[in-house]
Amino acid sequence: MLKDLCRRMFGRSLWVYHANSGGCNGCDIEVLNVLTPYYDVERFGIKLVGSPRHADVMLCQGAAMRSTARALRRAYEAIPEPKLVFAIGSCACGGGIWHDSYSVIGPVEKIVPVNYYIPGCPPRPEAIIYGVAVAVGLVDKKTAPVQFKQAEFPIPRYHPSDLKSDGEVVVYEKLDRV
Protein backbone atom coordinates (compact mmCIF):
# COMPACT_ATOMS: atom_id res chain seq x y z
CA MET A 1 0.00 0.00 0.00
CA LEU A 2 2.82 2.29 0.95
CA LYS A 3 4.58 1.45 -2.27
CA ASP A 4 1.53 2.32 -4.35
CA LEU A 5 1.16 5.54 -2.47
CA CYS A 6 4.81 6.34 -3.10
CA ARG A 7 4.52 5.62 -6.77
CA ARG A 8 1.46 7.78 -7.14
CA MET A 9 2.38 10.66 -4.92
CA PHE A 10 6.12 10.80 -5.22
CA GLY A 11 6.77 9.35 -8.66
CA ARG A 12 7.41 12.65 -10.37
CA SER A 13 8.98 14.76 -7.71
CA LEU A 14 10.33 14.02 -4.32
CA TRP A 15 11.43 16.99 -2.31
CA VAL A 16 13.78 16.04 0.43
CA TYR A 17 14.67 17.67 3.67
CA HIS A 18 17.99 16.72 5.11
CA ALA A 19 18.11 16.37 8.91
CA ASN A 20 21.24 15.49 10.80
CA SER A 21 20.52 14.72 14.41
CA GLY A 22 24.04 13.95 15.49
CA GLY A 23 25.99 12.12 12.82
CA CYS A 24 29.67 12.58 12.12
CA ASN A 25 29.02 14.42 8.80
CA GLY A 26 30.10 11.39 6.75
CA CYS A 27 26.58 10.59 5.66
CA ASP A 28 25.82 14.26 4.94
CA ILE A 29 28.73 14.38 2.52
CA GLU A 30 27.40 11.29 0.75
CA VAL A 31 23.90 12.75 0.54
CA LEU A 32 25.31 15.93 -0.98
CA ASN A 33 27.37 13.77 -3.30
CA VAL A 34 24.12 12.23 -4.55
CA LEU A 35 22.97 15.71 -5.59
CA THR A 36 26.07 16.44 -7.68
CA PRO A 37 26.05 16.10 -11.49
CA TYR A 38 27.76 12.72 -11.25
CA TYR A 39 24.85 11.06 -9.52
CA ASP A 40 22.26 13.70 -10.38
CA VAL A 41 19.15 12.57 -8.54
CA GLU A 42 17.22 15.41 -10.13
CA ARG A 43 16.74 12.80 -12.86
CA PHE A 44 14.18 11.30 -10.51
CA GLY A 45 12.78 14.69 -9.58
CA ILE A 46 14.53 14.75 -6.24
CA LYS A 47 15.31 18.20 -4.98
CA LEU A 48 16.82 19.36 -1.74
CA VAL A 49 14.72 21.92 0.10
CA GLY A 50 15.64 24.05 3.04
CA SER A 51 12.48 23.80 5.08
CA PRO A 52 10.58 20.75 6.29
CA ARG A 53 7.33 22.49 5.33
CA HIS A 54 8.25 22.18 1.66
CA ALA A 55 9.39 18.58 1.88
CA ASP A 56 7.87 15.17 1.17
CA VAL A 57 10.74 13.13 2.53
CA MET A 58 13.01 13.50 5.50
CA LEU A 59 16.50 12.09 5.20
CA CYS A 60 17.76 11.33 8.71
CA GLN A 61 21.42 11.01 9.42
CA GLY A 62 22.99 10.28 12.73
CA ALA A 63 21.58 8.67 15.82
CA ALA A 64 18.89 10.35 17.87
CA MET A 65 20.66 12.29 20.58
CA ARG A 66 19.22 13.54 23.82
CA SER A 67 19.80 17.12 22.70
CA THR A 68 18.41 16.82 19.16
CA ALA A 69 15.57 14.34 19.53
CA ARG A 70 12.98 17.02 20.21
CA ALA A 71 14.07 19.13 17.23
CA LEU A 72 13.96 16.04 15.01
CA ARG A 73 10.45 15.28 16.14
CA ARG A 74 9.35 18.84 15.48
CA ALA A 75 10.89 18.80 12.01
CA TYR A 76 9.05 15.56 11.30
CA GLU A 77 5.76 17.02 12.46
CA ALA A 78 6.27 20.08 10.25
CA ILE A 79 6.37 17.98 7.07
CA PRO A 80 2.94 17.87 5.41
CA GLU A 81 1.29 14.49 4.89
CA PRO A 82 1.96 12.12 3.17
CA LYS A 83 5.56 11.89 4.26
CA LEU A 84 8.37 9.40 4.16
CA VAL A 85 11.39 9.05 6.39
CA PHE A 86 14.65 7.55 5.22
CA ALA A 87 17.23 6.49 7.79
CA ILE A 88 20.58 6.89 6.10
CA GLY A 89 23.66 5.32 7.62
CA SER A 90 24.26 2.94 10.46
CA CYS A 91 23.76 5.67 13.04
CA ALA A 92 20.25 6.42 11.88
CA CYS A 93 19.36 2.75 11.31
CA GLY A 94 20.65 1.35 14.58
CA GLY A 95 22.57 3.89 16.60
CA GLY A 96 25.91 3.11 15.03
CA ILE A 97 28.96 2.42 17.13
CA TRP A 98 27.68 4.95 19.65
CA HIS A 99 24.45 3.13 20.34
CA ASP A 100 25.32 2.78 24.04
CA SER A 101 26.78 6.22 24.67
CA TYR A 102 25.24 8.31 27.39
CA SER A 103 24.05 11.04 25.01
CA VAL A 104 22.60 8.70 22.39
CA ILE A 105 18.98 7.64 22.61
CA GLY A 106 19.35 5.15 19.78
CA PRO A 107 18.19 4.78 16.20
CA VAL A 108 16.02 7.58 14.81
CA GLU A 109 13.07 5.19 14.66
CA LYS A 110 12.73 5.74 18.39
CA ILE A 111 11.77 9.35 17.65
CA VAL A 112 10.19 9.30 14.18
CA PRO A 113 8.68 6.38 12.23
CA VAL A 114 11.15 5.22 9.58
CA ASN A 115 9.97 3.87 6.23
CA TYR A 116 13.23 2.95 4.53
CA TYR A 117 16.59 1.99 5.91
CA ILE A 118 19.87 2.48 4.07
CA PRO A 119 22.64 0.97 6.20
CA GLY A 120 26.29 1.77 5.68
CA CYS A 121 28.88 3.88 7.37
CA PRO A 122 28.56 5.95 5.32
CA PRO A 123 26.50 4.30 2.56
CA ARG A 124 27.89 4.77 -0.93
CA PRO A 125 26.07 7.39 -3.01
CA GLU A 126 24.93 4.47 -5.14
CA ALA A 127 23.48 2.79 -2.07
CA ILE A 128 21.46 5.92 -1.30
CA ILE A 129 20.22 6.11 -4.89
CA TYR A 130 19.36 2.44 -4.65
CA GLY A 131 17.32 3.09 -1.53
CA VAL A 132 15.44 5.89 -3.26
CA ALA A 133 14.89 3.65 -6.27
CA VAL A 134 13.48 0.94 -3.99
CA ALA A 135 11.15 3.50 -2.46
CA VAL A 136 9.81 4.80 -5.74
CA GLY A 137 9.54 1.28 -7.14
CA LEU A 138 12.23 1.42 -9.82
CA VAL A 139 14.04 -1.64 -8.48
CA ASP A 140 13.26 -4.44 -6.04
CA LYS A 141 15.06 -4.84 -2.77
CA LYS A 142 17.72 -7.51 -2.75
CA THR A 143 18.07 -8.31 0.93
CA ALA A 144 16.34 -11.08 2.84
CA PRO A 145 17.01 -12.42 6.32
CA VAL A 146 19.43 -15.33 6.48
CA GLN A 147 18.91 -18.05 9.01
CA PHE A 148 20.91 -21.20 9.50
CA LYS A 149 19.53 -23.86 11.78
CA GLN A 150 21.29 -26.92 13.10
CA ALA A 151 19.15 -29.74 11.69
CA GLU A 152 20.69 -32.53 13.73
CA PHE A 153 23.49 -32.94 16.17
CA PRO A 154 26.58 -34.10 14.35
CA ILE A 155 27.64 -36.50 17.10
CA PRO A 156 25.56 -38.86 19.28
CA ARG A 157 25.02 -37.87 22.84
CA TYR A 158 26.38 -40.23 25.43
CA HIS A 159 24.62 -40.87 28.65
CA PRO A 160 25.91 -42.94 31.57
CA SER A 161 22.68 -44.92 31.75
CA ASP A 162 23.32 -46.28 28.25
CA LEU A 163 26.70 -47.68 29.23
CA LYS A 164 26.64 -51.37 30.14
CA SER A 165 29.42 -53.38 31.68
CA ASP A 166 30.31 -56.47 29.64
CA GLY A 167 32.96 -58.18 31.71
CA GLU A 168 36.14 -56.22 31.15
CA VAL A 169 34.94 -53.68 28.60
CA VAL A 170 32.19 -51.10 28.80
CA VAL A 171 29.76 -51.27 25.90
CA TYR A 172 27.78 -48.33 24.66
CA GLU A 173 24.43 -49.58 23.49
CA LYS A 174 22.56 -46.67 22.03
CA LEU A 175 24.15 -45.05 19.01
CA ASP A 176 21.25 -43.25 17.43
CA ARG A 177 21.54 -39.58 16.75
CA VAL A 178 19.78 -37.28 19.11
Add this chain to the structure above:
Amino acid sequence: MSLLSKVKEALVCLRAGRVTLPYPAAPRPVAGNFRGRPIFDAAKCIGCGGCAANCPAREILIHDVCQEIRVLRYVGRRCTYCGRCADVCPEKAITMSTDFETATDAIGDIGQTIELFMSTCQRCGRCFKEPSPLERLKQKGYRFDDLAHDRWVFGSRAYLDTERAVDDIRIEMD
Protein backbone atom coordinates in the same frame (compact mmCIF):
# COMPACT_ATOMS: atom_id res chain seq x y z
CA MET B 1 36.51 40.34 -18.03
CA SER B 2 33.58 38.67 -16.45
CA LEU B 3 32.23 37.75 -19.88
CA LEU B 4 35.54 36.10 -20.69
CA SER B 5 35.42 34.05 -17.50
CA LYS B 6 31.87 32.96 -18.33
CA VAL B 7 32.98 31.82 -21.77
CA LYS B 8 35.86 29.94 -20.17
CA GLU B 9 33.47 28.28 -17.77
CA ALA B 10 31.18 27.26 -20.61
CA LEU B 11 34.14 25.79 -22.48
CA VAL B 12 35.17 23.77 -19.43
CA CYS B 13 31.64 22.44 -19.10
CA LEU B 14 31.42 21.58 -22.76
CA ARG B 15 34.76 19.79 -22.70
CA ALA B 16 33.71 17.67 -19.72
CA GLY B 17 30.74 16.36 -21.66
CA ARG B 18 28.10 14.30 -19.92
CA VAL B 19 29.30 12.90 -16.62
CA THR B 20 26.10 11.61 -15.03
CA LEU B 21 26.31 7.91 -14.26
CA PRO B 22 23.39 5.79 -15.45
CA TYR B 23 23.02 4.07 -12.08
CA PRO B 24 20.61 2.36 -11.11
CA ALA B 25 19.76 1.48 -14.74
CA ALA B 26 23.29 0.16 -15.25
CA PRO B 27 25.36 -1.55 -12.53
CA ARG B 28 28.16 0.36 -10.94
CA PRO B 29 31.15 -1.76 -9.91
CA VAL B 30 32.90 -0.96 -6.67
CA ALA B 31 36.54 -0.11 -6.15
CA GLY B 32 38.89 -2.97 -5.34
CA ASN B 33 39.25 -2.22 -1.66
CA PHE B 34 35.56 -1.57 -1.02
CA ARG B 35 34.05 -3.29 1.99
CA GLY B 36 30.38 -4.13 1.87
CA ARG B 37 28.43 -6.07 4.42
CA PRO B 38 29.99 -9.14 6.05
CA ILE B 39 28.64 -12.56 5.07
CA PHE B 40 28.79 -15.36 7.63
CA ASP B 41 29.52 -18.92 6.57
CA ALA B 42 27.74 -21.27 8.94
CA ALA B 43 29.72 -24.27 7.73
CA LYS B 44 33.04 -22.76 8.74
CA CYS B 45 32.09 -20.98 11.95
CA ILE B 46 33.18 -22.76 15.15
CA GLY B 47 31.34 -20.36 17.44
CA CYS B 48 34.38 -19.05 19.26
CA GLY B 49 32.73 -15.65 19.66
CA GLY B 50 35.83 -13.72 18.67
CA CYS B 51 33.87 -11.62 16.21
CA ALA B 52 31.28 -10.74 18.84
CA ALA B 53 33.92 -9.85 21.39
CA ASN B 54 35.76 -7.60 18.93
CA CYS B 55 32.96 -5.86 17.07
CA PRO B 56 33.15 -2.14 17.88
CA ALA B 57 29.42 -1.70 17.26
CA ARG B 58 28.48 -4.71 19.47
CA GLU B 59 26.63 -5.80 16.43
CA ILE B 60 27.11 -9.57 16.67
CA LEU B 61 24.99 -11.03 19.44
CA ILE B 62 25.50 -14.36 21.11
CA HIS B 63 22.88 -16.28 22.98
CA ASP B 64 23.90 -19.55 24.59
CA VAL B 65 20.75 -21.62 24.67
CA CYS B 66 22.50 -24.46 26.44
CA GLN B 67 26.03 -25.75 26.58
CA GLU B 68 25.76 -27.34 23.15
CA ILE B 69 23.88 -24.68 21.24
CA ARG B 70 25.03 -21.14 20.65
CA VAL B 71 23.02 -18.76 18.51
CA LEU B 72 25.08 -16.14 16.72
CA ARG B 73 23.16 -13.21 15.35
CA TYR B 74 24.47 -10.51 13.07
CA VAL B 75 21.98 -7.71 13.45
CA GLY B 76 23.23 -5.62 10.55
CA ARG B 77 21.63 -2.36 11.49
CA ARG B 78 24.56 -0.68 13.18
CA CYS B 79 27.41 -2.38 11.36
CA THR B 80 30.12 0.05 10.27
CA TYR B 81 31.61 -2.39 7.75
CA CYS B 82 34.95 -2.02 9.48
CA GLY B 83 35.96 -5.61 8.75
CA ARG B 84 37.28 -6.27 12.23
CA CYS B 85 35.16 -9.39 12.59
CA ALA B 86 36.52 -10.84 9.36
CA ASP B 87 40.04 -9.94 10.42
CA VAL B 88 39.77 -11.61 13.80
CA CYS B 89 37.92 -14.77 12.72
CA PRO B 90 40.30 -17.74 13.07
CA GLU B 91 38.33 -19.88 10.62
CA LYS B 92 37.84 -17.19 7.95
CA ALA B 93 34.11 -17.79 8.24
CA ILE B 94 33.34 -14.11 7.59
CA THR B 95 33.90 -12.52 4.20
CA MET B 96 33.52 -8.83 3.59
CA SER B 97 31.40 -8.83 0.47
CA THR B 98 31.11 -5.94 -1.98
CA ASP B 99 27.35 -5.93 -1.51
CA PHE B 100 26.13 -2.39 -0.90
CA GLU B 101 22.59 -2.58 -2.24
CA THR B 102 21.13 -3.33 1.18
CA ALA B 103 18.42 -0.68 1.32
CA THR B 104 15.24 -2.14 2.73
CA ASP B 105 11.91 -1.24 4.23
CA ALA B 106 12.20 -3.83 7.01
CA ILE B 107 15.33 -3.68 9.11
CA GLY B 108 15.21 -7.41 9.88
CA ASP B 109 16.13 -8.11 6.26
CA ILE B 110 19.82 -7.46 6.82
CA GLY B 111 20.17 -9.82 9.77
CA GLN B 112 21.88 -13.17 9.69
CA THR B 113 21.27 -15.82 12.34
CA ILE B 114 23.41 -18.90 12.77
CA GLU B 115 22.67 -21.70 15.16
CA LEU B 116 25.85 -23.51 16.10
CA PHE B 117 26.58 -26.81 17.65
CA MET B 118 29.25 -26.39 20.28
CA SER B 119 31.10 -29.64 20.61
CA THR B 120 32.19 -30.91 23.97
CA CYS B 121 34.79 -33.54 24.61
CA GLN B 122 33.29 -36.98 24.69
CA ARG B 123 35.55 -38.14 27.45
CA CYS B 124 35.51 -35.41 30.03
CA GLY B 125 32.45 -33.45 28.90
CA ARG B 126 34.33 -30.19 28.83
CA CYS B 127 35.12 -28.01 25.84
CA PHE B 128 38.17 -28.47 23.71
CA LYS B 129 41.32 -26.75 24.80
CA GLU B 130 41.94 -23.99 22.33
CA PRO B 131 45.27 -23.23 20.72
CA SER B 132 46.73 -19.93 21.83
CA PRO B 133 45.61 -17.42 19.14
CA LEU B 134 42.03 -18.49 19.65
CA GLU B 135 42.40 -18.22 23.38
CA ARG B 136 43.25 -14.57 23.04
CA LEU B 137 40.19 -13.49 21.13
CA LYS B 138 37.47 -15.87 22.10
CA GLN B 139 34.44 -15.01 24.09
CA LYS B 140 35.06 -16.14 27.65
CA GLY B 141 32.16 -17.87 29.29
CA TYR B 142 28.61 -17.59 28.13
CA ARG B 143 26.60 -14.70 26.83
CA PHE B 144 22.88 -14.21 26.96
CA ASP B 145 22.15 -11.36 24.59
CA ASP B 146 18.56 -10.42 24.02
CA LEU B 147 17.90 -11.77 20.52
CA ALA B 148 14.23 -10.85 20.55
CA HIS B 149 15.03 -7.17 20.86
CA ASP B 150 18.43 -7.16 19.12
CA ARG B 151 19.92 -5.98 22.34
CA TRP B 152 23.39 -6.53 23.57
CA VAL B 153 23.35 -7.38 27.26
CA PHE B 154 26.27 -5.62 28.76
CA GLY B 155 28.56 -7.34 31.20
CA SER B 156 26.98 -10.75 30.79
CA ARG B 157 30.33 -12.20 31.75
CA ALA B 158 29.67 -10.90 35.21
CA TYR B 159 26.65 -13.12 35.26
CA LEU B 160 28.96 -16.10 35.69
CA ASP B 161 32.11 -14.53 37.11
CA THR B 162 32.06 -13.55 40.71
CA GLU B 163 34.41 -10.67 39.98
CA ARG B 164 33.67 -8.13 37.28
CA ALA B 165 36.16 -7.50 34.52
CA VAL B 166 38.30 -4.45 35.27
CA ASP B 167 37.02 -2.12 32.55
CA ASP B 168 33.38 -3.07 32.75
CA ILE B 169 31.14 -0.07 33.19
CA ARG B 170 27.52 -0.64 33.96
CA ILE B 171 25.39 1.03 31.31
CA GLU B 172 21.63 1.05 31.29
CA MET B 173 20.59 -0.24 27.90
CA ASP B 174 17.53 1.15 26.16
